[in-house]
Amino acid sequence: MKPRNLAILLSAGIAFAAAGCGSDAGSTPDAKSSQGSAASGAAAAPVTITVGCKPPKNNPKEAAQWDADVAAFQKPHPDITVEGKDAFPCIVPETFQAKLAGGEMEDVFYVYYTDVQKIIAAGQAADITPYLDSVPALKNIRPDVISVFKSGDKVYGLPRVNYSTGLVYNRKLFTQAGLDPDQPPKTWADVQAAAKKIAALGPGYVGYGEYSAGNTGGWHFTSSIYGRGGDIVTPDGKKAAFNSPQGKAVLENLKQMRWTDDSMGTKQLLRWEDLMRMMGSGKLGMMIGAPDVVKEVNNTFKGKFDDYGVTGLPEAQYSLSGGDGYMFNPKATPEQIKAGLAWLEYKFLTPGQGQFNYERAKADGLPVGLPDIDLFGTTEPGTKIQDLRKQFATVPVEHFQPYVDANAAVQFKLEPPKAQEIYAVLDTPMSAVLTRQDANIDQLLSDAAKKVDNILAKSS
Amino acid sequence: MTTTAVAPSRHRTPGAVRRLVRRNLTAYGFLCGALICFAFFSWYPMVREILLSFQKTNFVGPPEWVGLDNFRTVTEDSAFAAAWYNTAAFTLLALVIGYAVPFVLAIVLNELRHAKAYLRFVVYLPVMLPPAVAVLLFKWFYDPGPGLFNQILALAHLPGLSWLDSTSTALVSLVIVSTWMNLGTGTLIYLAALQSIPSELYEAAELDGAGLFKRVWHVTIPQTKLILLVMLLLQIVATMQVFIEPYLLTGGGPENATVTVAYLMYQYAFSFGNFGGGGALGLMLMIVLMVFSAIYLRVSRDDKI
Numbered sequence: 198m199k200p201r202n203l204a205i206l207l208s209a210g211i212a213f214a215a216a217g218c219g220s221d222a223g224s225t226p227d228a229k230s231s232q233g234s235a236a237s238g239a240a241a242a243p244v245t246i247t248v249g250c251k252p253p254k255n256n257p258k259e260a261a262q263w264d265a266d267v268a269a270f271q272k273p274h275p276d277i278t279v280e281g282k283d284a285f286p287c288i289v290p291e292t293f294q295a296k297l298a299g300g301e302m303e304d305v306f307y308v309y310y311t312d313v314q315k316i317i318a319a320g321q322a323a324d325i326t327p328y329l330d331s332v333p334a335l336k337n338i339r340p341d342v343i344s345v346f347k348s349g350d351k352v353y354g355l356p357r358v359n360y361s362t363g364l365v366y367n368r369k370l371f372t373q374a375g376l377d378p379d380q381p382p383k384t385w386a387d388v389q390a391a392a393k394k395i396a397a398l399g400p401g402y403v404g405y406g407e408y409s410a411g412n413t414g415g416w417h418f419t420s421s422i423y424g425r426g427g428d429i430v431t432p433d434g435k436k437a438a439f440n441s442p443q444g445k446a447v448l449e450n451l452k453q454m455r456w457t458d459d460s461m462g463t464k465q466l467l468r469w470e471d472l473m474r475m476m477g478s479g480k481l482g483m484m485i486g487a488p489d490v491v492k493e494v495n496n497t498f499k500g501k502f503d504d505y506g507v508t509g510l511p512e513a514q515y516s517l518s519g520g521d522g523y524m525f526n527p528k529a530t531p532e533q534i535k536a537g538l539a540w541l542e543y544k545f546l547t548p549g550q551g552q553f554n555y556e557r558a559k560a561d562g563l564p565v566g567l568p569d570i571d572l573f574g575t576t577e578p579g580t581k582i583q584d585l586r587k588q589f590a591t592v593p594v595e596h597f598q599p600y601v602d603a604n605a606a607v608q609f610k611l612e613p614p615k616a617q618e619i620y621a622v623l624d625t626p627m628s629a630v631l632t633r634q635d636a637n638i639d640q641l642l643s644d645a646a647k648k649v650d651n652i653l654a655k656s657s
Numbered sequence: 658m659t660t661t662a663v664a665p666s667r668h669r670t671p672g673a674v675r676r677l678v679r680r681n682l683t684a685y686g687f688l689c690g691a692l693i694c695f696a697f698f699s700w701y702p703m704v705r706e707i708l709l710s711f712q713k714t715n716f717v718g719p720p721e722w723v724g725l726d727n728f729r730t731v732t733e734d735s736a737f738a739a740a741w742y743n744t745a746a747f748t749l750l751a752l753v754i755g756y757a758v759p760f761v762l763a764i765v766l767n768e769l770r771h772a773k774a775y776l777r778f779v780v781y782l783p784v785m786l787p788p789a790v791a792v793l794l795f796k797w798f799y800d801p802g803p804g805l806f807n808q809i810l811a812l813a814h815l816p817g818l819s820w821l822d823s824t825s826t827a828l829v830s831l832v833i834v835s836t837w838m839n840l841g842t843g844t845l846i847y848l849a850a851l852q853s854i855p856s857e858l859y860e861a862a863e864l865d866g867a868g869l870f871k872r873v874w875h876v877t878i879p880q881t882k883l884i885l886l887v888m889l890l891l892q893i894v895a896t897m898q899v900f901i902e903p904y905l906l907t908g909g910g911p912e913n914a915t916v917t918v919a920y921l922m923y924q925y926a927f928s929f930g931n932f933g934g935g936g937a938l939g940l941m942l943m944i945v946l947m948v949f950s951a952i953y954l955r956v957s958r959d960d961k962i
Binding site for chain 1: 715716717718730733735736800801802803819821822823824907908909910911912913924926927928929930932
């Protein structure tokens with residue numbers, strides 16, 4: 198090829214590629230909207246919805262279950278086409294905003310509880326309140342769970358998974374350390390004593406692990422202070438409330454375990470995957486967490502269900518709720534929202550089918566029996582789900598009974614406003630007490646409170 | 658010079674101009690490709706980022722102009738001063754450690770008689786590792802318990818360090834990682850510069866009785882002055898954008914001791930969902946870097962590098 202032709206070809210190619218980037222990003226949402234608008238004009242016109250968090254291909258059993266559920270759902274809903282978008286992890290901060298900006302966000306997108314209020318405040322999710330009459334399951338969902346997705350009287354999403362924070366522990370290590378795994382710690386003094394015994398097993402053994410970096414320290418500080426009856430912000434949401442006896446107790450307890458007892462290991466600044474890895478390696482005794490931790494440790498970090506147990510958060514009257522769910526693209530049409538709600542109800546909110554089809558999960562060799570989803574409390578569907586879970590259990594359910602029992606008396610509590618900003622601030626006192634023996638707790642809490650007051654003042 | 662180059666073309670006939678254009682069409686074609694690439698992948702994002710720093714956007718509706726609000730938000734953030742201090746300290750430490758080490762290494766490699774190719778490969782090897790892998794490798798090296806560095810200190814009967822877990826050593830630890838990851842490129846560039854020095858200069862210096870240190874001081878450094886200056890400026894520009902090390906190793910901790918401007922930018926944009934704040938920080942960093950880039954351009958133009 199002549200150099201001149203090559204130059205023209207290259208330039209044209211680059212121009213087309215660049216134009217392609219622009220046009221794709223720009224046209225997708227509009228195209229979808231116009232399709233949707235057309236659909237809204239004609240009754241029962243076909244509607245297509247894209248849905249996030251389809252299990253990825255490297256998880257073939259759950260991916261096949263999703264496909265089977267889509268096929269079963271579309272039989273009575275021939276006008277709806279569900280297009281699952283697989284991804285692992287289902288949401289990452291780096292891609293969330295980029296997908297929105299590029300018009301690539303699914304019509305029904307996946308979220309963690311932590312991000313819900315931020316998304317609502319930014320106007321990045323559709324108000325689905327007018328369409329909720331078409332979701333009969335809604336009346337049975339726990340009010341505190343649905344409130345995660347509410348702002349004022351408006352609802353912006355539906356939950357998929359809900360749990361409260363407890364204490365995850367390694368039963369095998371408890372036995373090795375001469376502790377009774379069927380009598381897990383009930384108080385923080387019990388935790389401290391157990392941690393000392395586990396750490397005494399030898400080098401590398403950590404009695405109790407805690408986060409302190411990447412905003413996860415602040416997240417677990419919130420869990421701990423809630424459990425002790427304290428709060429992060431005042432009820433009006435205008436001032437920090439953690440510079441309190443409860444906040445001080447959280448940090449003093451950690452400082453004592455880290456420096457006096459030497460039961461928290463030497464490596465700190467831990468983040469989510471660090472504690473998962475440590476728990477999976479069988480050298481970590483206890484950590485704040487919920488049954489989903491055990492599932493993750495088993496699925497990804499080579500732990501065994503038999504070795505772990507979960508109990509309630511020590512001395513807790515309140516517990517930070519965690520979980521995930523789905524929200525709707527603000528550009529989704531009313532028909533897409535209605536179709537999305539129908540799909541979510543079928544897949545995630547109906548006992549015996551979709552994610553609650555425990556019989557199928559057992560037949561597929563997937564773990565059943567973890568009390569990792571509590572959407573309905575003690576209502577009829579809630580009881581039915583619990584019965585089905587027990588009936589088809591494949592994991593030792595008795596290992597998680599202390600958690601179930603403790604949670605009956607615990608009230609769920611939501612994350613504070615401006616959660617991520619506040620967690621980033623609270624990482625500092627958490628990392629300070631775990632890395633500095635002379636950390637001044639009063640000073641740390643006072644400094645952090647001033648910073649959080651400033652954040653809240655700007656947002657109000 | 659300019660006048661003489663332009664003047665003849667003014668008197669060209671239209672036919673001559675057409676011939677000139679036709680002759681250079683290939684060059685214009687290639688130029689267009691580069692221009693389109695720069696426009697879409699470099700200049701457009703830059704302009705977009707500048708606009709973003711004055712806007713509040715949710716990427717759904719039209720952005721709202723907020724004037725200097727984003728700048729006010731980030732400058733009032735308690736981590737803002739820490740981020741700039743840490744970035745400056747990191748840059749300075751990276752210059753002290755990361756700038757000198759590759760140069761010394763290049764001199765040593767240049768002096769070697771055997772295994773030159775093998776050692777060059779070994780020195781360049783870390784550059785070939787994906788940064789995330791290299792950083793995670795150091796996460797294990799720095800482990801205060803079974804980590805490699807503390808094991809070595811223990812063998813020498815020295816007390817172990819907290820490395821990343823201490824406010825006094827965390828930043829230096831990040832500099833060490835950064836130096837290790839990037840020293841291969843610097844070393845090879847210096848080595849190329851050293852090999853271009855005429856050997857007669859060294860021979861003359863030796864005849865004058867100069868030892869190794871004097872040869873380096875009076876021959877090597879003056880002969881590589883320009884490349885040293887350019888590398889200095891390039892390194893300042895690169896190290897001021899440090900992100901991956903604090904992101905993967907410390908999460909900005911302990912106690913904000915490793916929060917850098919780029920890391921704070923990431924926090925604003927992706928953790929807090931405040932792209933305007935992230936944009937404002939980005940613009941500030943860009944202005945500071947532009948000053949260094951201007952110096953670089955001035956130096957390279959004046960010295961015809």
